[in-house]
Amino acid sequence: MSPKFKATFEAKGFLFTALWDEQGCLWHLTFGDAPAPLFLKRLKQKGYSLSFVLAPQAFKESVVKELLTYFSGHKKTPVYPSFLLGSPFEKKVWQALLEIPWGEVKTYAWLAQKIGSPRALRAVGQALAKNPIPIFYPCHRIVAKNGPGGFSSGFKVKKKLLALEGVNVNSLTF
Structure with missing residues (x-):
């Protein structure tokens, strides 16, 4: 395949x-x-x-x-049959993204903890940067503890996606 x-x-x-x-x-x-x-x-x-x-x-x-x-604002993450090309660690990170509900954000630390690797913040960030199917695997919902964090398509797109979900990036408390 x-x-x-x-x-x-x-x-x-x-x-x-x-x-x-x-x-x-x-x-x-x-x-x-x-x-x-x-x-x-x-x-x-x-x-x-x-x-x-x-x-x-x-x-x-x-x-x-x-x-x-x-x-259109339907409060659900898109679903589609997919094939994830990545390491077992990366796939674990991407799958965990599906647990973050529409309109919520979580931190890199939360995600690292969720996958059982609480000290792997940098590795989690690198896996998110390689996410092959953003929006469907909603990496835009991950933020840094002291700021919005990165996004492979840029902060402007991340901000638009979060705004669509009702998240005001400017009002997040870090």
């Missing part, structure tokens, strides 16, 4: 690029008109092809539907 299909599409003013395998599992979703360079590097390192064909319309429509539901 490997990513074979690619599509670029717009949802609520955001441009996205997604990659799927033949079974329709989502491997990657990124803001912008191309897959994230870090993800492509990982694919290449693992021996996967970097040659993609246009995704079937049904794949794209299903992901767009989930994103539009999310952007």
Whole structure:
């Protein structure tokens, strides 16, 4: 199994690029008109092809539907069959993100504690930076104890996503 299909599409003013395998599992979703360079590097390192064909319309429509539901303010994290390309530690971090409810934020320390590695704050941050499917695995809900923390697509996008969920980043107490 490997990513074979690619599509670029717009949802609520955001441009996205997604990659799927033949079974329709989502491997990657990124803001912008191309897959994230870090993800492509990982694919290449693992021996996967970097040659993609246009995704079937049904794949794209299903992901767009989930994103539009999310952007419409429905208080649920989008769900879609996915394949997570990462280490066991990274997968553990990404799976734990699903436990953070819509409209809530947690700290890197909380996440490290949640996965049973309370001292692994930096490793947790690195795993979040490699999250292949943001929004669906809501890494934007993780903040630093003394500030908003990072986001692979930039603070501006993180702030918009949190605002959509009713979180005022400027009023968070750290």
